[in-house]
Amino acid sequence: MFFYGFMQRAFQASFIIALIAPVLGLFLILRRQSLMADTLSHVSLAGVALGLLINVNPTVTTLLVVVAAAILLEYLRSLYKSYSEISIAMLMSGGMALALVLMGLGAGSSTVSIQQYLFGSIVTISSQQVALLAVLGVMILALYVLFRKPLYVLTFDEETAFTAGLPIKWMSIAFNVVTGVAIAVIMPIAGALLVSSILVLPAAIAMRLSKRFDLVIIVGMVIGLIGMFSGLAVSYEVGTPPGATIALIFILIFMLITAWKKARMLMKRKKNASLADH
Amino acid sequence: MHYIEVEDLSFHYEDEPVLQNITFTVDPGEFVILTGENGAAKSTLLRNVLGLLKPATGTAKISPINIDQEKLALGYIPQQVASFNAGFPSTVLELVRSGRYQRGKWFKRLSKEDHEHVERSLKAVGMWDMRHKKVGDLSGGQKQRISLARIFATDPDLFILDEPTTGMDSSSRRAFYELLKHNSEVHKKGILMVTHDHEDIKAYADRHIQLIRKENSPWRCFSMDSCKEPSKHPSLSH
Incomplete structure (x- = not known):
């Protein structure tokens, strides 16, 4: 399968996504915004529909719409501080509704293209998309290395971060915008419906394996690589949709690790009980 | 110089006043405690001081520099941390x-x-x-x-602590107060601490600000007990 150019590009794209997903995913989880990726991918569909409607490159309209939504999300989050998921629910349904209305205005001619964005297609990825992903990957990893300490404190507690002199509002907006840009770039590859699982699941699994903050991201990258590569290989051999196969493999890894941790805990308890008996 | 300077501060939740006519300062080397019954808006006052909430009228300022003319470092422990x-x-x-x-x-x-x-x-x-x-x-x-x-x-340089000793036993509490006292006296740190622990703290605090509800004020509105403030040597000093 490595002889085919489309598979080579698919593996290259997967490699980059696997490296950036846990960085964004971990902060999304800890900021209780796991569903933000889902929201922004729904909103990005509105960007695609808008691009198709007004005959502008959908990548450009998607980027603009997603960045606007990412800023709006932070505003809504500040309105409902204790219930930040409200902002997510509002924008998710709003984005989807806008996409459907714009598609309706497009008189059905763009249905096929919209379907491509809904489900994604990692095997039809172009070399330009890989290049764009590479730029995004370098940008996100550089931002993480540079800002990991402020981000750690911001994620631990926003008020502590504020009193330590960090510009928390701007940092939150910048984080949302970077996530939005990442989603706009990854969405045509992974699909609007599955992009959040690819972003969030590797970090969620890694959180169960490591107790150190910096290690969680590295473990998440390893899990991302295993899930993405094996998902691609399985989908090639069996003929299943790549995005969905990758998401299912992540869920399988999560179940295996949870079962292993549970079994280890039970064995430990049993050992302690038998020691106490003697 | 003052590390904290609060002048005639009032704060409203929506239209309802909860704090009124609050004026006090915390200087380098001072250990100040803030007390009041449950719901007396003590944490709200701290959050106004920190800039997390905006006062309706008046001002709350934290000095940007410390006694050595360097950038002031602030340490905050929120309630129920x-x-x-x-x-x-x-x-x-x-x-x-x-x-x-x-x-x-x-x-x-x-x-x-x-x-x-x-x-x-x-x-x-x-x-x-x-x-x-x-x-x-x-x-x-x-x-x-x-x-x-x-x-x-x-x-x-400045500690702002919101009930930091909740859940501590009395000996740990005393050791903690001892440490704070040492920091304020020897290292000239400013300390503003919300506490319910009136008795134990007496031997350590320099000043006591009590938030009380005055007879003619709305049921949720608190202001300062002027008897203990702004005197520099109130009844609680050791």
Whole structure:
């Protein structure tokens, strides 16, 4: 399968996504915004529909719409501080509704293209998309290395971060915008419906394996690589949709690790009980 | 100079006044306690001082510089800090180290001196042996202690503490007050602390600000007990 150019590009794209997903995913989880990726991918569909409607490159309209939504999300989050998921629910349904209305205005001619964005297609990825992903990957990893300490404190507690002199509002907006840009770039590859699982699941699994903050991201990258590569290989051999196969493999890894941790805990308890008996 | 300067501050929740005519200062080397019955808007007052809430009228200012004319470092412990995110994937050591970041280390490696500071802070609260534990696996009391270790690791010029001794036994509480007193007296730190612990603290605090509800004010509105403020040597000083 490595002889085919489309598979080579698919593996290259997967490699980059696997490296950036846990960085964004971990902060999304800890900021209780796991569903933000889902929201922004729904909103990005509105960007695609808008691009198709007004005959502008959908990548450009998607980027603009997603960045606007990412800023709006932070505003809504500040309105409902204790219930930040409200902002997510509002924008998710709003984005989807806008996409459907714009598609309706497009008189059905763009249905096929919209379907491509809904489900994604990692095997039809172009070399330009890989290049764009590479730029995004370098940008996100550089931002993480540079800002990991402020981000750690911001994620631990926003008020502590504020009193330590960090510009928390701007940092939150910048984080949302970077996530939005990442989603706009990854969405045509992974699909609007599955992009959040690819972003969030590797970090969620890694959180169960490591107790150190910096290690969680590295473990998440390893899990991302295993899930993405094996998902691609399985989908090639069996003929299943790549995005969905990758998401299912992540869920399988999560179940295996949870079962292993549970079994280890039970064995430990049993050992302690038998020691106490003697 | 004043580290904290609050002048004629009032704060409203929507249209309802909850704080009125609050005026006080906290100077370098002063240990000031803030008390009041439950719901007396003590935390609200702290949050106004910190800039997390905006006063309706009046001002609350924190000095941007310390007594050495350098950037003032602020250490804040919010109420119920022990309830922080149970799943936060971080070790005790990572969390306490993060207290040093605001000492000019956001974009620099921690120095040997920073690491020594962290070690001393963890040892001072008896948590050095637990440094590799995940913070989410600690008990409420242990989380409280690492929050204190984090703030001591920062070594701030001004401490703003919201009921930091909740859940501590009386001997740990006294040791903590002792440490604060030492910081204010010897190292000229400013301290503003919300507490319910009126009796134990008497021997340590320099000044006592009490929020009370005056007879003619709305049921939720509190102001200062002027008998104990702004006197520099009130009944609670030792």
